[in-house]
Amino acid sequence: MLHIEPSILQYPNWKGHSFLREEVAKFLSDYCRSPKPLKPENVVVMNGCGSLFSALAATLCDPEDAILIPSPFYGAITEDVALYSSVKLHHVPLSSQPTGSDVRPFQLTFEKLENSYKEAKKEGLNIKALILLNPHNPLGEVYSSEEMISFLQFAKMHELHVIVDEIYMLSVFNETDTFRSVLSLDGLPDPQRTHVMWGVSKDFAMSGMRVGMVYSVNRDLVQALDQLGFLHGVPGPTQYQMAQLIRDRDWLNSEFLPENRRRLREAHRFMTEELKKLDIPFLHRSAGFFIWADLSKYLKEKTFSEEMSLWRCFLKHKVLLSCGQAFSCVSPGWFRIIFTDQLHKLQLGVQRIKSALEELKGSSVFETQRTTSDKQDDNCGTARREDTKTTDECKNQTLKTSSVQTKLDTVHIKTEPVSLADENFTVMNGQSNIRPESLDSLIGTLRQQIHSSDWLDKHKPELAAGQDPTQLDVFTDLLDKARK
Numbered sequence: 468m469l470h471i472e473p474s475i476l477q478y479p480n481w482k483g484h485s486f487l488r489e490e491v492a493k494f495l496s497d498y499c500r501s502p503k504p505l506k507p508e509n510v511v512v513m514n515g516c517g518s519l520f521s522a523l524a525a526t527l528c529d530p531e532d533a534i535l536i537p538s539p540f541y542g543a544i545t546e547d548v549a550l551y552s553s554v555k556l557h558h559v560p561l562s563s564q565p566t567g568s569d570v571r572p573f574q575l576t577f578e579k580l581e582n583s584y585k586e587a588k589k590e591g592l593n594i595k596a597l598i599l600l601n602p603h604n605p606l607g608e609v610y611s612s613e614e615m616i617s618f619l620q621f622a623k624m625h626e627l628h629v630i631v632d633e634i635y636m637l638s639v640f641n642e643t644d645t646f647r648s649v650l651s652l653d654g655l656p657d658p659q660r661t662h663v664m665w666g667v668s669k670d671f672a673m674s675g676m677r678v679g680m681v682y683s684v685n686r687d688l689v690q691a692l693d694q695l696g697f698l699h700g701v702p703g704p705t706q707y708q709m710a711q712l713i714r715d716r717d718w719l720n721s722e723f724l725p726e727n728r729r730r731l732r733e734a735h736r737f738m739t740e741e742l743k744k745l746d747i748p749f750l751h752r753s754a755g756f757f758i759w760a761d762l763s764k765y766l767k768e769k770t771f772s773e774e775m776s777l778w779r780c781f782l783k784h785k786v787l788l789s790c791g792q793a794f795s796c797v798s799p800g801w802f803r804i805i806f807t808d809q810l811h812k813l814q815l816g817v818q819r820i821k822s823a824l825e826e827l828k829g830s831s832v833f834e835t836q837r838t839t840s841d842k843q844d845d846n847c848g849t850a851r852r853e854d855t856k857t858t859d860e861c862k863n864q865t866l867k868t869s870s871v872q873t874k875l876d877t878v879h880i881k882t883e884p885v886s887l888a889d890e891n892f893t894v895m896n897g898q899s900n901i902r903p904e905s906l907d908s909l910i911g912t913l914r915q916q917i918h919s920s921d922w923l924d925k926h927k928p929e930l931a932a933g934q935d936p937t938q939l940d941v942f943t944d945l946l947d948k949a950r951k
């Protein structure tokens with residue numbers, strides 16, 4: 468794997484070296500079980516699926532266009548698609564309470580896609596694409612091929628491109644759950660508008676490698692991505708290593724993948740048993756690295772600011788969970804619990820979750836919750852779960868209440884969803900990341916305060932003038948300058 472040919476030290480083909488794209492095509496043909504061999508010329512390799520989201524949004528959309536995405540969803544996509552051309556996401560809100568013909572919580576259906584599409588049109592949005600995550604982050608859901616076909620048919624009806632993110636495709640750890648890649652479908656409803664992503668960050672636990680790929684038969688799209696490739700290339704030696712890795716089928720099939728699935732299954736079993744003991748409801752799925760759990764009974768009120776307080780309480784107890792608002796979930800109180808770690812760390816994590824919950828049980832949360840829960844449903848709870856605008860109101864409330872008073876001024880805690888989902892944030896004094904105001908704006912604030920303050924008038928420099936008369940002039944001069 469560490470072998471270096473001079474040629475891989477040169478500028479590459481921006482879509483990826485041909486030796487890697489050939490291996491990727493073979494790899495995806497096998498693991499996605501495509502009916503015909505996939506072609507290397509339809510493969511584009513970039514530095515991660517995050518980058519691919521940015522590049523795809525920039526090529527498929529015009530600035531300010533929008534993309535449909537069922538929520539909750541992996542929150543960093545919001546920033547990824549906005550990066551180059553301010554593309555917005557329009558959420559298709561999925562409710563924790565099955566409604567209509569739903570058979571499970573957070574179920575995505577053709578009708579829900581259709582309703583959100585119409586709503587977006589009414590708002591004047593130009594919807595260009597749909598993003599589907601399968602297996603799903605954070606739900607762990609694995610959609611059946613019938614479901615996927617119905618979502619793809621919805622997209623075809625409206626001439627929408629579909630980005631299907633299958634980054635967890637090899638992390639399905641229960642044999643009874645079969646994952647079907649859309650590349651395995653005999654005839655895609657709209658092949659020119661269906662683009663499938665995969666990467667090594669999850670299935671190979673190699674997020675530091677920064678390797679992601681997209682498969683698309685759309686020549687224009689592949690060419691356009693090529694133009695952006697120079698910003699997102701993968702270093703030649705890394706491409707070489709990747710090719711070596713994915714070509715080693717013996718090791719992958721007989722060692723790595725079975726062992727990886729076994730470990731995922733065991734860690735999942737441990738965590739779900741613990742959640743059952745704690746009487747915490749959760750979605751029992753068998754894909755991905757996380758469990759989507761309902762902790763809403765620990766909220767004083769069913770609001771997103773209470774959800775944030777619960778998140779802080781976990782942080783205080785030194786356990787980091789991601790709360791639902793980080794994934795734009797419309798029902799407050801859901802948390803994503805990562806279970807992919809060694810047993811002793813999971814045990815420690817569970818112990819900390821328990822101590823946080825015990826603290827809450829000891830407080831008046833449960834009492835208050837029982838007496839107020841019905842009323843709270845009118846606030847940001849069940850009654851408004853289907854209403855994204857209302858959820859935004861609740862989020863705004865969260866943002867407002869997340870300000871802290873410091874010596875200088877009010878400093879806002881950054882509570883944007885993505886920073887939590889991303890886990891790219893620092894923790895200061897048990898709070899989420901505090902973004903100090905820039906020096907410029909601080910100077911501006913001070914200047915404004917000098918303008919509006921009578922402090923200097925009250926504390927006349929004449930006091931000092933007795934000792935050194937020149938001080939009076941200097942002070943007066945400074946005072947005049949500050950007031951200009």
Ligand SMILES: Cc1ncc(COP(=O)(O)O)c(C=O)c1O
Nearest residue numbers: 515516517541604634666668679
């Ligand atoms: C669903 C999903 N897509 C994409 C990514 C980003 O992947 P990458 O590391 O390849 O940028 C993640 C990372 O958590 C993810 O969960």
